[in-house]
Amino acid sequence: MATGTGIRTTSRLAAPSGEDRLLDWLxxxxxxAATDLLGDDAALLAEDLAVTVDHQIEGVHFARGLxxxxxGSRLLAVSLSDLAAVGALPRYAFxxxxxxxxxxxxxxxxxxxxxxxxxxxxxxxxxxxxxxxxHLSLTLVGSRPxxxxxxxxxxxxxxxxxxxxxDLGGSAAGQLLLATGGTVAxxxxxxxxxxxxxxxxxxxxxxxxxxxxxxxxxxxxxQWLGRRRRAAALxxxxxLALDLARLCRASxxxxxxxxxxxxxxxGLAALSCRLERSIDDLVLHGGEDYVLLFTLPPRLxxxxxxxxxxxxxxxxxxxxxxEDGGRLSPLLVRGWDHLRGGGRRTPNPTGDQG
Amino acid sequence: MATGTGIRTTSRLAAPSGEDRLLDWLxxxxxxAATDLLGDDAALLAEDLAVTVDHQIEGVHFARGLxxxxxGSRLLAVSLSDLAAVGALPRYAFxxxxxxxxxxxxxxxxxxxxxxxxxxxxxxxxxxxxxxxxHLSLTLVGSRPxxxxxxxxxxxxxxxxxxxxxDLGGSAAGQLLLATGGTVAxxxxxxxxxxxxxxxxxxxxxxxxxxxxxxxxxxxxxQWLGRRRRAAALxxxxxLALDLARLCRASxxxxxxxxxxxxxxxGLAALSCRLERSIDDLVLHGGEDYVLLFTLPPRLxxxxxxxxxxxxxxxxxxxxxxEDGGRLSPLLVRGWDHLRGGGRRTPNPTGDQG
Numbered sequence: 189m190a191t192g193t194g195i196r197t198t199s200r201l202a203a204p205s206g207e208d209r210l211l212d213w214l215x216x217x218x219x220x221a222a223t224d225l226l227g228d229d230a231a232l233l234a235e236d237l238a239v240t241v242d243h244q245i246e247g248v249h250f251a252r253g254l255x256x257x258x259x260g261s262r263l264l265a266v267s268l269s270d271l272a273a274v275g276a277l278p279r280y281a282f283x284x285x286x287x288x289x290x291x292x293x294x295x296x297x298x299x300x301x302x303x304x305x306x307x308x309x310x311x312x313x314x315x316x317x318x319x320x321x322x323h324l325s326l327t328l329v330g331s332r333p334x335x336x337x338x339x340x341x342x343x344x345x346x347x348x349x350x351x352x353x354x355d356l357g358g359s360a361a362g363q364l365l366l367a368t369g370g371t372v373a374x375x376x377x378x379x380x381x382x383x384x385x386x387x388x389x390x391x392x393x394x395x396x397x398x399x400x401x402x403x404x405x406x407x408x409x410x411q412w413l414g415r416r417r418r419a420a421a422l423x424x425x426x427x428l429a430l431d432l433a434r435l436c437r438a439s440x441x442x443x444x445x446x447x448x449x450x451x452x453x454x455g456l457a458a459l460s461c462r463l464e465r466s467i468d469d470l471v472l473h474g475g476e477d478y479v480l481l482f483t484l485p486p487r488l489x490x491x492x493x494x495x496x497x498x499x500x501x502x503x504x505x506x507x508x509x510x511e512d513g514g515r516l517s518p519l520l521v522r523g524w525d526h527l528r529g530g531g532r533r534t535p536n537p538t539g540d541q542g
Numbered sequence: 543m544a545t546g547t548g549i550r551t552t553s554r555l556a557a558p559s560g561e562d563r564l565l566d567w568l569x570x571x572x573x574x575a576a577t578d579l580l581g582d583d584a585a586l587l588a589e590d591l592a593v594t595v596d597h598q599i600e601g602v603h604f605a606r607g608l609x610x611x612x613x614g615s616r617l618l619a620v621s622l623s624d625l626a627a628v629g630a631l632p633r634y635a636f637x638x639x640x641x642x643x644x645x646x647x648x649x650x651x652x653x654x655x656x657x658x659x660x661x662x663x664x665x666x667x668x669x670x671x672x673x674x675x676x677h678l679s680l681t682l683v684g685s686r687p688x689x690x691x692x693x694x695x696x697x698x699x700x701x702x703x704x705x706x707x708x709d710l711g712g713s714a715a716g717q718l719l720l721a722t723g724g725t726v727a728x729x730x731x732x733x734x735x736x737x738x739x740x741x742x743x744x745x746x747x748x749x750x751x752x753x754x755x756x757x758x759x760x761x762x763x764x765q766w767l768g769r770r771r772r773a774a775a776l777x778x779x780x781x782l783a784l785d786l787a788r789l790c791r792a793s794x795x796x797x798x799x800x801x802x803x804x805x806x807x808x809g810l811a812a813l814s815c816r817l818e819r820s821i822d823d824l825v826l827h828g829g830e831d832y833v834l835l836f837t838l839p840p841r842l843x844x845x846x847x848x849x850x851x852x853x854x855x856x857x858x859x860x861x862x863x864x865e866d867g868g869r870l871s872p873l874l875v876r877g878w879d880h881l882r883g884g885g886r887r888t889p890n891p892t893g894d895q896g
Binding site: 210213214217230231233235236237239240241242243245248249279280282283284286293294297298301311312313314315316317318319320321323325327329331 | 564567568571584585587589590591593594595596597599602603633634636637638640647648651652655665666667668669670671672673674675677679681683685
């Protein structure tokens with residue numbers, strides 16, 4: 189798991205048993221990697237640099253045949269979201285690329301370099317090799333902005349408001365569409381074969397695929413939060429509920445979440461019906477949103493340009509609750525579980541209720 | 543190729559055509575990655591840090607079935623050699639590891655962490671995933687030691703002496719043995735099935751396998767060289783001749799090499815006969831030595847503890863010559879060619895003679 193080790197897993201296959209035991213074992217054996225060095229979403233070095241490493245493997249993290257330009261640009265965006273979560277200024281990228289001879293690497297680099305230019309990242313090095321499947325590993329280095337400190341996930345306090353930096357659920361819907369035959373060629377999105385729906389649902393479906401393939405790392409929001417004394421944050425990669433549980437566990441607090449206040453794109457409700465998924469499933473447990481989840485004291489609010497939304501409050505104790513129309517109930521914590529594969533129910537990381 | 547881009551290729555398979563064109567194309571498209579940022583064996587960041595990324599893929603860079611502890615420790619050593627070549631002090635390692643469920647990852651981390659402790663490197667983060675083959679990508683971050691500057695490959699001047707930091711050829715012999723059925727289990731080396739030779743040849747063969755699997759990155763020598771005003775260096779990864787050609791090209795000079803003076807381990811001559819390879823083949827073109835090749839003005843010599851050897855001189859012009867018993871002839875430049883696969887004859891990078 190991402191929390192507290194700097195080593196994390198991104199397996200989307202049913203993971204081998206013992207993954208969590210491996211990480212526990214590693215923590216015991218690598219004392220240097222145990223404390224301050226290890227940041228939250230990125231490792232925070234003594235040299236005021238944040239470093240993050242992300243894998244993307246064809247057939248594991250993305251579908252075989254996905255346009256390499258999207259593979260390249262998405263990898264950068266996903267990794268940048270880790271830097272956004274610690275409030276870093278992105279600086280350098282290093283790509284280890286293993287690809288089959290027939291892979292269109294120019295197209296992949298085209299996508300990657302375009303994204304690098306957009307976010308002010310220098311592709312500073314890498315290593316190319318030949319392999320049977322497309323396999324990318326991206327290292328990103330970011331610096332701590334002047335007058336800022338690193339943003340962390342362990343600074344939430346009872347009474348803080350819980351915020352989200354953008355709309356949720358679209359990426360998970362898009363991933364479902366891409367996994368069931370939806371495709372993209374250049375910038376043209378095609379719905380899965382046999383797909384039938386109302387025009388506005390089709391529009392929402394195409395938007396959702398774009399949302400999945402083109403995450404918008406919230407770097408400026410992260411940097412703004414890094415200049416606040418009392419902010420906690422992480423980026424939502426594994427579903428709001430699971431990532432909220434991580435933030436609460438790191439901070440030693442509980443939370444109450446108001447699902448009705450969570451922003452999602454207009455057509456998502458209708459799209460979720462067509463996909464036969466509940467909107468809760470997509471918004472609370474879908475994952476890969478790459479939007480910041482953060483807390484601020486009640487007197488502080490992010491500038492309106494960031495379009496953030498209050499979705500709950502931090503509370504004393506360790507329980508995670510949801511409030512629907514004034515009624516409180518336990519929040520189900522579920523999501524992409526790095527340890528057990530996607531979508532399966534997992535024990536509540538806060539340990540207080542199931 | 544490694545030189546001058548920060549992006550390099552480590553394909554040991556017959557590489558797809560157009561690899562060099564891809565790199566040229568990348569250089570044109572990534573101006574940020576074009577100049578000072580890009581070091582020689584590692585990228586040199588404005589923050590006084592050097593970063594290197596190395597791939598190791600099962601079946602490409604190492605044989606299937608190799609003890610994972612050796613895979614882990616060797617990957618670190620090979621990457622550290624890049625830091626040695628720029629005179630950096632190793633600091634942090636980040637591992638992206640994709641492995642089949644049945645892989646013994648604890649054993650791999652055991653080897654990696656043992657090597658980390660030995661060289662004072664902190665394993666600071668990483669990313670774990672599941673895949674069908676074992677695939678490692680290691681990012682190393684090193685710092686510039688106090689009162690030193692980065693060691694580079696473009697500072698050789700006519701009249702400088704050409705030095706090598708250790709013996710050559712053993713690693714290439716060991717690789718041949720491992721590729722033809724030699725194995726290692728824990729610390730016990732087994733010769734290929736059907737192997738017959740004199741006892742001293744067997745000893746040399748086991749040593750060679752160890753030499754291949756356990757390179758000794760010359761970090762202290764690199765740091766010593768970094769404190770000299772007039773030193774040029776790189777690490778020999780692709781064979782002495784080819785890497786000498788790179789150093790000469792980067793510095794705009796030529797060289798004369800005296801093959802008889804190149805150190806190699808005692809049993810290597812007999813072992814090369816048994817392997818039906820000329821000693822030149824192993825020593826000049828074998829590669830994967832991970833020993834520093836460097837130049838110094840004649841008045842300077844490295845401290846005796848580093849056990850370095852003068853093997854030639856830098857000359858004006860661009861030609862690469864060898865001197866055998868007073869007779870000069872062109873130096874054949876051949877070696878692991880990242881662009882065309884191992885062992886094939888390649889155009890002379892200095893462009894003056896073939």
